[in-house]
Every structure is written in structure tokens, then in C-alpha cells.
Amino acid sequence: xxxxxxxxxxxxxxxxxxxxxxxxxxxxxxxxxxxxxxxxxxxxxxxxxxxxxxxxxxxxxxxxxxxxxxxxxxxxxxxxxxxxxxxxxxxxxxxxxxxxxxxxxxxxxxxxxxxxxxxxxxxxxxxxxxxxxxxxxxxxxxxxxxxxxxxxxxxxxxxxxxxxxxxxxxxxxxxxxxxxxxxxxxxxxxxxxxxxxxxxxxxxxxxxxxxxxxxxxxxxxxxxxxxxxxxxxxxxxxxxxxxxxxxxxxxxxxxxxxxxxxxxxxxxxxxxxxxxxxxxxxxxxxxxxxxxxxxxxxxxxxxxxxxxxxxxxxxxxxxxxxxxxxxxxxxxxxxxxxxx
Numbered sequence: 001x002x003x004x005x006x007x008x009x010x011x012x013x014x015x016x017x018x019x020x021x022x023x024x025x026x027x028x029x030x031x032x033x034x035x036x037x038x039x040x041x042x043x044x045x046x047x048x049x050x051x052x053x054x055x056x057x058x059x060x061x062x063x064x065x066x067x068x069x070x071x072x073x074x075x076x077x078x079x080x081x082x083x084x085x086x087x088x089x090x091x092x093x094x095x096x097x098x099x100x101x102x103x104x105x106x107x108x109x110x111x112x113x114x115x116x117x118x119x120x121x122x123x124x125x126x127x128x129x130x131x132x133x134x135x136x137x138x139x140x141x142x143x144x145x146x147x148x149x150x151x152x153x154x155x156x157x158x159x160x161x162x163x164x165x166x167x168x169x170x171x172x173x174x175x176x177x178x179x180x181x182x183x184x185x186x187x188x189x190x191x192x193x194x195x196x197x198x199x200x201x202x203x204x205x206x207x208x209x210x211x212x213x214x215x216x217x218x219x220x221x222x223x224x225x226x227x228x229x230x231x232x233x234x235x236x237x238x239x240x241x242x243x244x245x246x247x248x249x250x251x252x253x254x255x256x257x258x259x260x261x262x263x264x265x266x267x268x269x270x271x272x273x274x275x276x277x278x279x280x281x282x283x284x285x286x287x288x289x290x291x292x293x294x295x296x297x298x299x300x301x302x303x304x305x306x307x308x309x310x311x312x313x314x315x316x317x318x319x320x321x322x323x324x325x326x327x328x329x330x331x332x333x334x335x336x337x338x339x340x
Contacts, residue, residue, distance in 0.1 A: 013285060020279040023130060026286060029278065032126035033270035039122045040266045043115030113148070120147035124213045126270075130277035131215050134319050150212050157205040161198055195234065202230035210277070217280055225280030232272050287325060291332075294325045 012018045024030075070081055082091040124147065125135065206226040210217065217225070289295055296302045296314065304311045304321055315324035327333060 016279065016282060019283055019285050020275065020281070022286060023132070023281060023283045024275055024278040027129040027132070027278070029126070029130065029274045030271070032122075032129065033267055033274055036119070036122050036126060036270040037263060037266035039115075039119050040270075041263060043119045044262070044266075116151045117144050117147045120150045123209075123270075123273075124150070126274055127210065127213045127277050128215060130274055131217070131281045132283065133215065146212060150209055153205055153208045153212065157201050161201050198237075199227075199230050199234055202233050203227050206230060206273070206276070210280070221280050221282060225276050228279065229273060229276035232276065233269065236268060236272060289325050290327075291330045293329045293331060294327060295323055296326075296329065 013022060073081055121143075128135065203223075203226045206229045207222060210222065210226070292298060296311075301308055301311060303323055304314055304316045306312070315326050316322060317324060328335070
């Protein structure tokens with residue numbers, strides 16, 4: 001029975017999903033997802049201050065589109081913005097700067113730029129790690145501009161989703177009835193159209209983020225991976241919105257529900273993106289270490305260091321310096337017999 005279970009586990013590890021989980025684990029995906037969530041937690045409010053202020057300035061005369069944008073932000077970050085029901089952390093008014101240029105706006109702009117660069121830099125490192133890539137050789141200024149461009153891609157995705165939501169909502173209401181559209185297009189059809197558009201936008205945003213991080217997977221893997229990620233994020237978004245409502249109704253959890261949900265939401269979203277990236281990479285199954293001596297586990301030092309020059313002869317990854325397994329150090333290693 002035990003042997004059968006081991007055989008099933010070994011077979012599972014050889015599948016694409018199993019190999020993706022192994023890559024996610026060996027690349028410390030869970031730790032990196034926590035880092036993204038931590039960075040995002042401190043970035044999200046600075047981003048919202050500038051972003052909401054800009055949106056209110058541009059969309060102040062269009063309350064329908066403005067409300068749709070706020071709803072889209074709440075679908076991405078449940079429980080953060082108070083839409084008037086008292087269930088959010090901050091209101092739109094609190095996030096809107098009073099004038100275009102003052103001390104608050106300057107400080108917020110500086111915090112915004114720093115937050116965006118930090119968040120996108122962390123995300124780039126994590127995504128590249130899932131593909132087994134090291135950090136690219138890039139000029140610092142170009143690298144920071146690329147980070148800002150990646151954030152703008154996400155913002156564009158939110159805006160396009162909001163506009164699509166407004167259009168489908170209008171078609172499902174009086175506008176649709178005035179145009180004589182059938183019920184299949186103004187009821188369930190409009191809801192399905194919104195979900196489909198969100199799916200397509202999420203797919204495009206993921207594809208652009210992967211590409212802007214300097215990752216070039218085969219087109220088939222890129223499309224399939226981004227579609228899988230968009231589908232998972234869509235389900236997570238639907239479940240997350242319902243979860244926020246159930247948590248905020250609990251008087252014990254209501255006081256800190258929004259913060260807890262925000263942290264959990266960022267962490268789960270980061271995990272989904274990194275797991276999808278590991279699946280997209282379609283990595284080979286790594287070699288197992290059969291004995292601790294293969295990685296010099298019992299020696300001092302047990303890593304490559306200039307302090308002990310003898311360790312420089314050990315097999316290692318030339319860019320990161322990570323130790324490679326050395327099968328010749330196995331106690332049972334038998335060197336090949338040379339052919340005379």
C-alpha cells in the first residue's frame with residue numbers, strides 16, 4: 001500500500017502541474033508571494049491617493065463611469081474603498097487630494113513612485129524566479145521606467161474593465177430596452193459579457209506583465225498560462241467579494257476585517273500569479289539529492305565561499321553561486337572504468 005502511494009506521488013510529480021508545484025517550491029514562491037503582499041500592503045494606499053485623485057479630476061463629470069471604476073477597484077481590493085455603506089477602510093473623498101499641487105500631493109506623488117517601483121520590482125523578481133531566470137542586465141533608469149510601465153498596464157486594465165462594466169450595465173437597463181435588445185442580451189447575457197470581457201482583459205494584462213518582465217515563453221504556453229491565470233483570478237474575485245460581505249457581517253471580525261481581507265487578497269492573488277507562471281514555465285523535474293554528502297551538508301562550510309578556496313572547486317551555478325549536487329561525492333559513487 002505504501003509503495004503504491006509513493007508510486008502515485010511520483011507519477012503526480014512528473015505531470016505538468018506537479019512539476020510546476022516543485023518549481024514554485026524550489027523557487028520559494030510562497031515566500032515571494034508574501035513579499036509581494038507585504039510590499040503591496042504599504043503601496044496600495046499611496047497608489048490609491050494619486051490614482052483616485054486623477055480619476056476624480058478626469059471623471060468628475062461622469063458619475064456613472066466614476067462609480068464603475070470604484071466598483072472595479074473594490075473587486076480587485078475588496079473592502080478597501082467605502083462606497084457610502086460604511087464598510088470600507090477609506091472613502092473616495094479621503095483619497096482625493098484637495099488641489100493639484102500642495103505638500104500632500106508632492107509627498108503622495110513621491111510615495112506613489114517609490115511604491116510602484118518597489119512593488120513592480122518585487123513582482124518582476126518573483127516572476128522571473130518562477131521561470132528560472134536571473135535578474136536581467138539593464139540600466140537602472142530603464143529598469144525603473146519598465147516598472148512604472150508595468151504598473152500602468154495594470155491601471156489600464158482596471159479602467160478598461162470599468163468602462164466595459166458601464167457599457168454592459170447600460171445595455172442591461174433602459175438603454176438596452178430602448179434599443180430593443182432581447183432579454184438574453186440585457187439580463188444574463190450582459191452579466192456573461194462582463195465576465196467574458198474581464199477574462200479577456202485579465203489575460204491581456206498578464207501577458208503584458210510577463211513580456212515586460214523580460215520573459216519570453218513559447219506563444220502557446222503564454223496564451224494558455226495567461227488564460228488559466230485570468231480564469232483563476234476571475235473566480236477568486238467573485239469568491240472574494242462574497243467573502244468580504246460575510247466577514248463584515250460578523251461583529252467580532254468587522255473591526256479589522258478590511259485589513260485582514262486586503263492582506264489575504266494580495267497574498268492569494270500573488271500566489272495565483274506565481275503558480276500560473278510556474279505552470280507556464282513547464283519546467284523539467286529537478287534531480288533529487290540522494291545523499292547529504294552530494295551537497296556537502298556535513299562539511300564546514302557547506303556552501304561556496306572565498307573564505308575557503310577549496311569550495312570553489314565544488315559544482316555551483318555560475319551566476320547565483322548556488323551549490324549544485326555533486327554525484328561524485330556520494331559514498332557509493334563508483335567512477336566509470338576507462339575503456340582501454
